Amino acid sequence: MRAQVQELVFDCGDPAALVRFWAGLLGGDPVDRSPDWSYVEPPGFVRIAFQRVPEGKSAKNRLHLDLEVPDPETAADGVLPHGAVRVGGLVVDAQGSFQVMRDPEGNEFCFVTG
Template sequence: MIGKLGEVVIDCHDPVLLAEFWQRVLGGYIVRQSHDWVALEPPSGITVSFQLVPEAKAVKNRVHLDVDVGDMGEAIAAAEAAGARRLGDVVYDELGGFQVMADPEGNEFCLINGPTAITA
């Protein structure tokens, strides 16, 4: 083993705005570390940080966050109210369902409801 995962970092144009969005999705508290870097400490799980970058997002993310939810419809509505948008329809398979979403800067994430998802 080389090390352990310390946090997930998302490049963005507005670290504070994105941290506030993700705080509404995941809960927790925001730690402003500098103008270019803001961290979100969720109540459980790993730290998600937001780093200011000059370039815009151009293609689909190669890495994304999966957010376990208890009720897909309620989670979609709450995410949209917080500033997310749906990308396609809910997909159901033998493992449950997922909805691909985009945060306010277009970064994809999934709402997941299945056997391993948390219950509300």
């Protein structure tokens, strides 16, 4: 049997706010199914959902999204006003470059080239 990815789900404290951050970043219209569940269907990607949980984030994500952009520094500058945070500096190596980021609830993601 093979399974197919239906959606990626982030645990969070404020689904409505977080879905709007990610919809702004990836495209698509934010949908609030209930106060505890929101989602966005970015063009060309699987649905990303956000479910309210009572506990806060306590450790580094074991899974994160790498988002390809022409310039990680410019992309980072563009999301800072929306609540994202840079983690460290730009990393450049033979494969390209990347900038580690956190969304408004602390979930890590990277802007990458390469």
